[in-house]
Amino acid sequence: SKAYGSGGYLFPQFYDHSCPKAQEIVQTIVAKAFAQDPRMPASLLRLHFHDCFVKGCDASILLDNSGTIISEKRSNPNRNSARGFELIEEIKHALEQECPETVSCADILALAARDSTVITGGPSWDVPLGRRDARGASLSGSNNDIPAPNNTFQTILTKFKRQGLNLVDLVSLSGSHTIGNSRCTSFRQRLYNQSGNGKPDLTLNQYYASMLRKQCPRSGGDQNLFFLDFATPFKFDNHYFKNLITYKGLLSSDEVLFTKNKDSRELVKLYAENQEAFFEQFAKSMVKMGNISPLTGARGEIRRICRRVNHVY
Numbered sequence: 001s002k003a004y005g006s007g008g009y010l011f012p013q014f015y016d017h018s019c020p021k022a023q024e025i026v027q028t029i030v031a032k033a034f035a036q037d038p039r040m041p042a043s044l045l046r047l048h049f050h051d052c053f054v055k056g057c058d059a060s061i062l063l064d065n066s067g068t069i070i071s072e073k074r075s076n077p078n079r080n081s082a083r084g085f086e087l088i089e090e091i092k093h094a095l096e097q098e099c100p101e102t103v104s105c106a107d108i109l110a111l112a113a114r115d116s117t118v119i120t121g122g123p124s125w126d127v128p129l130g131r132r133d134a135r136g137a138s139l140s141g142s143n144n145d146i147p148a149p150n151n152t153f154q155t156i157l158t159k160f161k162r163q164g165l166n167l168v169d170l171v172s173l174s175g176s177h178t179i180g181n182s183r184c185t186s187f188r189q190r191l192y193n194q195s196g197n198g199k200p201d202l203t204l205n206q207y208y209a210s211m212l213r214k215q216c217p218r219s220g221g222d223q224n225l226f227f228l229d230f231a232t233p234f235k236f237d238n239h240y241f242k243n244l245i246t247y248k249g250l251l252s253s254d255e256v257l258f259t260k261n262k263d264s265r266e267l268v269k270l271y272a273e274n275q276e277a278f279f280e281q282f283a284k285s286m287v288k289m290g291n292i293s294p295l296t297g298a299r300g301e302i303r304r305i306c307r308r309v310n311h312v313y
C-alpha cells in the first residue's frame with residue numbers, strides 16, 4: 001500500500017525515546033483548548049482529514065503562502081472554514097521547547113485528532129507516528145480531492161476510494177459530523193433549490209428545514225453557524241446516525257449516506273443502533289486515514305514552525 005511504499009512505516013512508539021512527553025503535551029493543550037472553546041476538537045479533527053486527503057498526511061494544510069508555496073488555506077473547502085491553526089502552532093511551540101526539531105506537524109495533527117475525539121466522549125486508539133512534513137502544498141489538490149457537501153454519493157465515494165478508503169471508512173468517518181459546525185452556505189441549496197427546480201430537498205425533514213431557514217435565508221447569512229448534529233453538538237456519540245434516519249442530516253453529503261445506497265444505508269442503521277460498532281470502526285478508519293501517503297525516512301522535514309517550511313529557496 002501507499003503507506004509502506006515510501007520505505008518507512010508509522011508506529012505508535014516512534015517518539016518514546018526521542019520525545020517521551022510528546023503525547024502528554026499534545027493532550028494537555030487540546031484539553032485546555034476544549035475548556036476554552038468547546039468547538040475546537042471538531043476543528044482539529046477536520047484539519048487532519050483535510051491534510052490527509054491532499055498529498056497525504058504531511059501537514060501541507062498548515063503552510064502559509066511563501067516563496068513558491070500557494071497555501072491550501074485558501075481552497076474552497078478551507079477558506080473561511082478551517083480553523084485551529086493557532087492551536088496547532090501553540091502545540092508545536094511547546095514541543096520545540098521540550099524536544100527541538102523532533103515531532104512533526106503532521107504527527108501533531110494526527111495526535112490532536114485522536115485527543116479531540118477522546119475528549120468529546122469518543123473512542124481512543126494508538127496513533128501510528130513518524131510522519132514527516134511536506135515542503136510544499138497543493139491548492140488544486142485541496143480544491144479537487146476533498147469532497148464537497150453537494151457532491152453526489154458516488155462522487156464522494158470515488159474521492160474516498162482514490163485515497164485507498166472504502167464505503168465502511170466513508171460512513172464511519174462521516175460520523176465525525178457528530179461534533180462541530182457548518183456554515184449556512186454549505187447546505188443552503190437544500191433549503192431552497194436542491195435540484196434546480198426551486199424546491200427544497202425532499203430528503204430533509206420539513207420541520208427541521210423550516211427551523212434552518214430562519215437562520216439561513218435565501219441570500220445573506222452565509223457564515224451563520226449551525227450544529228452538524230443538533231441533538232448533541234459537543235458530544236462524540238452516534239446521534240449523527242440517528243439524525244440521518246429521521247432525515248435530519250444537515251449536509252446533503254450526510255443524508256445521501258442513508259438515501260442513495262443500500263450498503264451505506266445498512267451501515268448508518270447499524271451505527272445508529274450500536275454506538276460501540278461505530279466507535280470501533282471509527283478508530284480503525286482513523287488509523288487508515290492517518291496512513292495515507294506519509295513522508296518517512298529522509299523524505300520531507302521536521303518543521304520548526306508549522307506554518308512555514310524550514311528553508312525557503
Ligand code: HEM
Binds near residue numbers: 186253
Ligand atoms: C464525506 C465527505 C465529507 C464532506 C462532504 C464534508 C463536508 C463538511 C462541511 C461542508 C463542513 C462544514 C464546513 C463549513 O461550513 O465551514 C464540515 C465540517 C466538519 N467536518 Fe466534514 N465532510 C466530510 C467528511 C469528514 C471527515 C472524514 C471528517 C473527519 C474525519 C470530517 C470532520 C468534520 C468536522 C469535525 C467538522 C466540523 C468542524 C468545525 O466545527 O470546525 N468531515 N464537513
Ligand SMILES: [Ca+2]
Binds near residue numbers: 059060
Ligand atoms: Ca496533506
